[in-house]
Amino acid sequence: MQPESSTTKRHDETAVAESAIVGQILGRLTELIGKKNFDNWFLGRCTVDVDGGDVRFGVGSPFVVNWMQRKFRKALQESASSVLGPSARVRLDVDSRVMLETVKGSPASPAGSSQARDRAAAGSTARAGRRFADLQDFVVGDSNRLALTAASQICDAPASTINTLYIHGGVGVGKTHLLEGIYRRFRKLYPSLQVNYLTAETFTNYFTAALREHTTPSFRQRFRSIDVLLVDDVDFLDAKKVVQEEFLHTIKQLESHGRQVVLTGNQHPRLLSKVSEELTSRFISGLVCRIEPPELASRREIVRRMAEKMTVVFTPESLATVARRFPHSVRELKGAMHCLQNWSIASGHRRITGPITRKVLSELERDCIRIVGLTDVEKAVCSLFGLRADELKSSRRTRSLAQPRMLAMFLARKHTQAAFSEIGEFFGGRNHSTVMSAVSKVRGWLETDSAMAVSSDSWTVREVVESIEQQLLAG
DSSP states (O other): HHHHHHHHHHHHHHHHHHHHHHHHHHHHHHHOOOHHHHHHHTBBBOOEEEEEEEEEEEEEHHHHHHHHHHHHHHHHHHHHHHHOOOOEEEEEEEEOHHHHHHTTSSOOOOOHHHHHHHHHHTSSSTHHHHOOOOOOGOOOOOOOHHHHHHHHHHHHSSTSSSSSEEEESSSSSHHHHHHHHHHHHHHOOOSOEEEEEEEHHHHHHHHHHHHHHHHHHHHHHHHHSSSSSEEEEEETTTTTTHHHHHHHHHHHHHTTOOOOEEEEEESGGGTTTTHHHHHHHHHTSSSEEEEEOOOHHHHHHHHHHHHSSSSSSEEEHHHHHHHOOOOOOOOHHHHHHHHHHHHHHHOOOOOOOHHHHHHHHHHHHHHHHHOEEEEHHHHHHHHHHHHHHHHHHSOOOOOHHHHHHHHHHHHHHHSOOOOOHHHHHTTTTOOHHHHHHHHHHHHHHHHHHEEEEETTEEEEHHHHHHHHHHHHHOO
């Protein structure tokens, strides 16, 4: 027992020391920015982790990260350097702990690194303290109705008609919300079932650890004997052949015993170019549902529900402005609403109007503008159609190359500042009239809702353009 007591004592001493360092940094920061700014932006609204010479400030949204970088970056660096020395490094990013506390309605407290690690370890399994989204809170619209219907169906009758459900769509459109909602409903309706929720990255980490520690039999027993497997972000398996093989056998085992599998990914299974054909066929053997970015009516409902949970008063005009301004992702909507709420608290305005909304979000958007270049367009088009750059730029005129090439020229003209001649030169030394013709032709396809082949599937040109634009905007 003595060694354990010594270890515990050292752990406590380290925690106390780290807590003291955090306190010194925050004390110096208060002196630099003033108590009012500190209370509005840091007290109970961010986490602080110290690891050697690294100091990490965690906040609740990307918008707040950008805002605080503009306002307090210099003060943050100076406060860290005054305690840890000139080599101290400061990082500002989004911390899920802060986001979670914001949703619950209670502020997050600044925390030392040892406390953060303890909480992270405690929350490493699906049931340990994590708050899962509810299907009842999912805002349904034309963009996601099929996926929600499928999710509800498998909850009502697990594996009765659909063994494998694959939900795909761009970043921030609600895939994880659905997966968490499925997990939550299974736990409520069927408490005796073994339900495992995790990301593909976590599955990979568990598997590599089992290989390293020679415990693969227990790993397989753990994952192949469960009743429901829910895996988020399966795109992570791209190019990981050994992990793909293990994942394939896991799904085979579960399906053969009538178990339920639900997966999510950013792309259609056929577009996962570095995933084995057999695993892809497993992904599409059940039901594949696509979620589109929410339409305007859904976005209005999302921001309305968020506003109801906040202490700030939003006018109808302000909510309509947020809904119109962020069409691509629910996360963008959430980030904008949190940003406006924090601005309200900092400025003392308890009522957010339309003009205030436009002013605050315009300032932040200027910091978040992504500059799209010709090479970005080239990479996005090649990724979707499974082409090499030299093929896209070649003189060959087969439909499988000509159509993607025209799309690339259209998107380059739309999203870059390049002239027709510059675009033509980039895509194989073509002249400006060729580019103008390509742009005109793609516009015609969009107007007539034409279709084109993507891998072995048929997509509308509008779907293709939206998919590529999501990649461009996400970076």
